[in-house]
Structure formats: C-alpha cells, structure tokens
Amino acid sequence: MNNNKKKKPTCITQFQNAAVYILPYLHPTELSSISSTCKALNLLTKSITSVRSSDASRTFEKHPIPFINNNVDNHPYAYFNYTKTQTLGFTHDPTRQPWGSCSDTRPESSPICDSTGQDGCGCECEIFDGDLDRVGLICECGSGCRIRVLSVRLKIVRSVNKGWGLYADEFIKCGEFVCEYAGELLTTKEARRRQLTYDKLVSGSKRTSALLVVREHLPSGNACLRINIDATRIGNVARFINHSCDGGNLSTVLVRSSGALLPRVCFFASRDILKDEELTFSYGDAGVNPNGSKCFCGSSCCSGIMPSEHT
C-alpha cells in the first residue's frame, strides 16, 4: 500500500531492456560509470563483470580460462579483443567485440584429436613430438590437430609485482602444445612505431604491452625473417605469459601451416609443468636495456631488469 511510490516511466524500462544488448560492447571504464546511475544497471554490470572474469577466451576455447584475483587489487579482468590465431594488423581501433552477455554459452566442442605417438591418427605434426629444437614445424592436418586447439586447462592469476600471469590449471607434460601467441601481425615499421608509444605508457604506469618479436633464420644465407605480433588490443591468453630470466618452462616453436605465408608462434612445454605453476618463457637477452623495467621473475639467475626489444 505505498501510494507515494511513482511508477517507473516506460522509457526507462525500455532502456533497461536494451541495456542487456548494449552493455557487453562497453569498455570497463564505461561500464563502471554506467553502473553508478541506477540499481538495475548496477546489477547488470555486475553480472557482465562476473561473466567476463570467468572466461578470458569468451567461450572461444575448449575450456574456460578464468581470471583470478585474490584481493591483490581491484582488477577483475583484463580487457582486449579475443582472437584464436594471428590476424592482420588493424590501422584503426578494431571493432568492439561483445563480451559478458549472460547468454554466452559454450558451444558443443568438436571432437579433438589428443592422440600421440605410434597409435596416433597420423597428423604430420606428431612426427616431431618432443623435438622442440626443430624450427619450422610443418602442420598440414585438419582442424582437429592438437597443435591447433588450445586444450590444456589454464588460468590467469593476478600478483602484486607482475600483474596478470598465465598459470597451468592442470599437469602439462613436457613437449605438450600449450597455446599459440595470437595477435595482430605487424610490419616492422608499424611494430617500431607502436613500441615507442607503449614504452612511453609503461614508464608512466604499471601498464605493459604485449608486442612479441620473433626472428627466424632462413636456411638460405644470412637472411632473417622477423615476425611482429602485437596482442595488446587483440590477442589470446598468451599475452599474459610473463618473462623469466632462466628461460621459463615454455619454448617457442614456429609452426608453418600449409598455405600460410607466415609461420605461427606456438608455445610448447619445455619440461613437465605442475598444476598451479606459472607459465613463463624468456623475452630475450637480459640487460640490453639498463632503463628497462624491474624484473620480478624470481629465478636464481634473475638479472633484475626485464629485457626489452631493441627495435
């Protein structure tokens, strides 16, 4: 019997109904300013935040890859567009990708080939099992190939010094495929331009970029192929893999798929990795940049400074 209570205007109800479709397109800062406008929108943004935190891969990968922040700070997740594999570089900001709708459901996963060794299905890639020194791995098999599908269980954990980091959420056997380094493929000129911008941002805050440079020495003479992949705006979980001065527990392998011009950069376990261990690899030679940011890798041979790409 509350006669003073005003009926909600229809336009507000309509806006709230539409918000369900609009909110998944918003950046975290936009969401937080909207969440303070009314109770209904506050609840909606909370549910979007919790869906986003529960799976960095936005249901694109076989298993959800959750963000875990045990009261380190107030970052529930990291915002970026997701891609499963490398893509051509964008000149403008990429189109927004909806993320966090309550209707996000994991599609029925396609059968995945987990077979290895003699009894395997005969994928070309399996011939090279355990031979991680081999660069230029050839994969010509179908989409069920184990080096195309991210199938190990992973999680992204927040820590005080390093920010986000990628961790194993199950035992990973030595030699097993972990993930590809997915992101925008850049020309060296564009990579240098972006690196300068990122370096300025990093020196002002904790923010780090995810621009990876890999060099492949071609068999013919002294030629060297340089591959620049930027996962800062668009990428996959590999963008969270931190550096370790001791080389870490992952090795990078260039995988050339049939028909593709450039190889893909893939990470394989370089030793057995236990559940809850952080996944790391070496970003490059340490100590090249005395002004580089502080290294928190914690390994016994830590140089104290993060290596940075000399572009």
Ligand SMILES: [Zn+2]
């Ligand atoms: Zn197979």
Ligand SMILES: [Zn+2]
């Ligand atoms: Zn294959």
Ligand SMILES: [Zn+2]
């Ligand atoms: Zn270190």
